[in-house]
Amino acid sequence: MLGPLDYLIWLLGPTVQAYVVVRTILSRDFLRYFPLIFYMFSAALLDVGRLIVYRTYGLQSESFLYFYYYSDTLLTVFLYFAILALYQRVFEEMQVSRHIRWAGALLLALTAIVSYATVHQNAANMVNRFVVELSRNLYFVGVVLTYVLWGAVLQLRETRARIVQLVLSLGIFFSASAALYAARNLFPQYAPWIAALAPMAGFILPLAWAYVFTMVSEEARLETARIAPHRSQVATAHR
Amino acid sequence: MMIAALILAASLVFLVQFFIAYCRSLLAKSYALELSPETHQVTGIEDHLIHRDDFRRLVQLVELCPEPGNDGAQLKAVRVYYSLVKGLRAVMGSLGSVRDWTEKEQASCGYFAAVVLDRRIAHNRGLMAEQIANHT
Numbered sequence: 060m061l062g063p064l065d066y067l068i069w070l071l072g073p074t075v076q077a078y079v080v081v082r083t084i085l086s087r088d089f090l091r092y093f094p095l096i097f098y099m100f101s102a103a104l105l106d107v108g109r110l111i112v113y114r115t116y117g118l119q120s121e122s123f124l125y126f127y128y129y130s131d132t133l134l135t136v137f138l139y140f141a142i143l144a145l146y147q148r149v150f151e152e153m154q155v156s157r158h159i160r161w162a163g164a165l166l167l168a169l170t171a172i173v174s175y176a177t178v179h180q181n182a183a184n185m186v187n188r189f190v191v192e193l194s195r196n197l198y199f200v201g202v203v204l205t206y207v208l209w210g211a212v213l214q215l216r217e218t219r220a221r222i223v224q225l226v227l228s229l230g231i232f233f234s235a236s237a238a239l240y241a242a243r244n245l246f247p248q249y250a251p252w253i254a255a256l257a258p259m260a261g262f263i264l265p266l267a268w269a270y271v272f273t274m275v276s277e278e279a280r281l282e283t284a285r286i287a288p289h290r291s292q293v294a295t296a297h298r
Numbered sequence: 299m300m301i302a303a304l305i306l307a308a309s310l311v312f313l314v315q316f317f318i319a320y321c322r323s324l325l326a327k328s329y330a331l332e333l334s335p336e337t338h339q340v341t342g343i344e345d346h347l348i349h350r351d352d353f354r355r356l357v358q359l360v361e362l363c364p365e366p367g368n369d370g371a372q373l374k375a376v377r378v379y380y381s382l383v384k385g386l387r388a389v390m391g392s393l394g395s396v397r398d399w400t401e402k403e404q405a406s407c408g409y410f411a412a413v414v415l416d417r418r419i420a421h422n423r424g425l426m427a428e429q430i431a432n433h434t
Contacts, residue, residue, distance in 0.1 A: 202309055202312050240305075241305040245302045
């Protein structure tokens with residue numbers, strides 16, 4: 060049974076997600092970042108949906124588990140399109156949008172096939188396991204894609220502060236989520252504790268994107284060379 | 299099992315790298331901003347000159363200012379980064395290059411806290427002006 064604090068934490072995510080959507084509509088960034096905002100909108104709706112399913116069927120019910128995992132897979136796929144949109148933004152001057160779309164669709168299909176093949180031999184409780192494996196693999200593909208994108212950002216000396224911070228926050232979210240799913244696979248005896256950390260990972264994107272769309276203007280520029288670990292920004296005072 | 303172990307190990311390595319780069323992007327962005335004369339006066343900072351131990355003092359000042367509600371998570375992230383850098387200095391501070399680098403990083407964290415303080419002072423000043431205007 061969830062207490063008032065649990066409900067508060069549950070509703071905090073959709074509140075920040077809704078803030079990001081409204082904020083981008085008001086600042087007219089909605090269309091420019093449509094795949095990212097669509098993800099935020101869907102995440103807010105599905106979080107509220109999860110709460111409704113929990114209230115109707117209970118936390119341990121099969122309906123809740125199915126709704127939770129399938130909505131998570133769906134959101135991961137939406138996020139996947141968000142990262143492809145960022146690829147298009149970073150490579151927009153190179154006229155390779157069509158290639159990026161095809162490569163993204165191919166990667167998505169390949170990940171689904173590999174996940175299905177991995178679980179195929181274990182027929183018992185296959186549907187649930189398939190969803191968990193698919194999510195873990197999708198998150199990890201997301202990590203790799205974001206890492207490659209981050210490499211391109213550094214290589215191409217991308218200076219748009221929003222793009223840089225959106226890419227990095229996606230990287231943190233994907234790698235934290237992939238690590239949590241992999242840890243659940245590796246240590247099933249600790250699965251309830253590891254699953255309890257998932258909402259914390261879920262807060263990363265709404266909080267980071269709320270900051271980006273509130274505090275960082277579209278015109279803001281960053282020197283990406285400054286982010287490389289060997290460079291420092293501030294002169295130090297000696298006492 | 300093998301795949302899960304590999305994914306866990308690789309994800310943790312990527313997580314640390316992304317987190318460090320994210321924190322450094324926050325520091326780089328704050329470095330481009332100038333502090334107001336009020337913040338210079340409150341903090342005693344001249345130009346961009348900050349001592350590596352100033353961070354904690356500046357965070358205490360930030361905590362005295364009511365939060366406008368949009369930079370708390372970023373300040374927490376920088377606090378974690380500051381602790382990581384401080385830990386690195388404690389372990390490998392005997393190496394000259396590491397000592398110099400960590401000193402500059404800690405000072406950058408201090409400047410970030412000063413920028414957050416500056417923003418909060420401006421926010422509270424605005425609120426106060428609004429209240430005064432409503433009462434007159």
